[in-house]
Amino acid sequence: SSPLPLQHLLDTYQCSQDDDHLSYGETGMPVPPFGCTFSTAPNLEHVLAVANEEGFVRLYDTEAQTTSKLIFKEWQAHSNAVFDLAWVPGEHRIVTASGDQTAKVWDVRVGELLGICKGHQCSLKSVAFSKFEKAVFCTGGRDGNIMVWDTRCNKKDGFYRQVNQISGAHNVVDKQTPSKPKKKRQNLRGLAPLVDFQQSVTVVLLQDEHTLISAGAVDGVIKVWDLRKNYAAYRQDPVPFKSFCYPGTSTRKLGYSSLVLDSTGANLFANCTDDSIYMFNMTSLRTIPVAVFSGHQNSTFYIKSSTSPDDQFLVSGSSDCNAYIWKVSEPSLPPRILLGHSQEVTSIAWCPSDFTKIATCSDDNTVRIWRLQRRPEEEKSAFSKINLVGWVIQKKPEEQRGAG
Numbered sequence: 263s264s265p266l267p268l269q270h271l272l273d274t275y276q277c278s279q280d281d282d283h284l285s286y287g288e289t290g291m292p293v294p295p296f297g298c299t300f301s302t303a304p305n306l307e308h309v310l311a312v313a314n315e316e317g318f319v320r321l322y323d324t325e326a327q328t329t330s331k332l333i334f335k336e337w338q339a340h341s342n343a344v345f346d347l348a349w350v351p352g353e354h355r356i357v358t359a360s361g362d363q364t365a366k367v368w369d370v371r372v373g374e375l376l377g378i379c380k381g382h383q384c385s386l387k388s389v390a391f392s393k394f395e396k397a398v399f400c401t402g403g404r405d406g407n408i409m410v411w412d413t414r415c416n417k418k419d420g421f422y423r424q425v426n427q428i429s430g431a432h433n434v435v436d437k438q439t440p441s442k443p444k445k446k447r448q449n450l451r452g453l454a455p456l457v458d459f460q461q462s463v464t465v466v467l468l469q470d471e472h473t474l475i476s477a478g479a480v481d482g483v484i485k486v487w488d489l490r491k492n493y494a495a496y497r498q499d500p501v502p503f504k505s506f507c508y509p510g511t512s513t514r515k516l517g518y519s520s521l522v523l524d525s526t527g528a529n530l531f532a533n534c535t536d537d538s539i540y541m542f543n544m545t546s547l548r549t550i551p552v553a554v555f556s557g558h559q560n561s562t563f564y565i566k567s568s569t570s571p572d573d574q575f576l577v578s579g580s581s582d583c584n585a586y587i588w589k590v591s592e593p594s595l596p597p598r599i600l601l602g603h604s605q606e607v608t609s610i611a612w613c614p615s616d617f618t619k620i621a622t623c624s625d626d627n628t629v630r631i632w633r634l635q636r637r638p639e640e641e642k643s644a645f646s647k648i649n650l651v652g653w654v655i656q657k658k659p660e661e662q663r664g665a666g
Contacts, residue, residue, distance in 0.1 A: 277652030287316035292627035313344035392468035402463030432478025482508030482516030602652025
């Protein structure tokens with residue numbers, strides 16, 4: 263075996279002052295960043311896209327030698343929060359999902375708006391592509407709907423319309439109230455009726471061109487949909503192709519904030535608001551988790567996770583101001599802790615082309631790039647320590663609570 267196991271390398275992740283960036287809003291005041299994701303386009307793999315609460319998108323060149331070259335594009339994509347964003351696979355294009363009920367498609371080289379996706383009736387919470395298809399992506403929103411878009415068709419007056427829709431994807435039947443006919447509240451302004459956030463779709467993912475995975479805020483069920491079906495016919499009770507029911511012991515916290523697949527597409531990591539990350543095997547007929555990762559805290563739907571490019575490690579944000587790294591093959595090992603943020607750590611991205619870089623977003627209004635420092639011991643002078651704003655510590659085994 264190699265003299266230094268890979269997991270010991272993890273102890274050398276650090277964040278220096280130069281990699282600690284405030285996320286500015288419209289008035290020049292810092293605001294929380296909500297989404298971060300690395301590009302997969304040739305020669306752009308080191309570019310990190312970050313969106314924030316005031317609709318700004320910034321592209322950071324994480325290999326820039328000087329601060330002046332660090333941000334090479336920034337624009338206000340929406341005049342409302344951007345909750346999620348996704349790169350078109352292998353392209354210089356990006357899709358932003360916003361609280362203004364639209365998604366927008368951008369060419370980042372020239373900063374040009376290519377189209378607006380209209381159809382949701384509430385905030386969009388999630389947007390995703392599959393690795394295999396550049397034109398098709400999906401969105402999930404607080405209106406309880408999942409929409410599938412295809413940039414090759416359905417464009418009218420500058421707006422894209424959905425090509426498939428799953429309505430009420432994660433609705434919960436309220437068992438407490440007797441089923442008496444409800445009085446419809448008169449909607450004076452003729453707007454779409456308000457939708458209860460309980461039905462919110464919190465995260466969507468495309469496993470391949472025709473397999474969509476989704477989760478919601480309260481129903482506790484991860485659903486797998488076959489997009490070759492036209493779900494529009496189902497109205498409010500669509501039937502998924504497969505479901506993973508909530509596997510934990512909590513009686514109330516049944517939402518998922520993040521879904522992520524490893525590079526093979528076989529393993530799904532589901533970040534649950536019961537403070538556990540459940541790993542499911544997508545190829546197996548069994549729907550119980552094959553592993554559970556714990557030690558972090560998840561008390562909001564902003565906590566995201568990411569896998570390392572070699573699929574060996576899992577990283578997650580956390581409500582306790584840290585990020586956590588687990589070894590996938592040893593879920594019971596205490597995670598390593600990325601220490602340094604001062605508020606909840608939300609969106610997180612492990613650079614797919616470079617194991618040595620992890621990006622984190624936090625409610626302390628900063629975006630941080632953590633880098634693997636492979637300098638010899640003697641070079642780690644007192645000066646370099648002063649320059650640090652983040653480093654790794656090992657979580658003690660007794661601090662790690664069981665799932666539930």
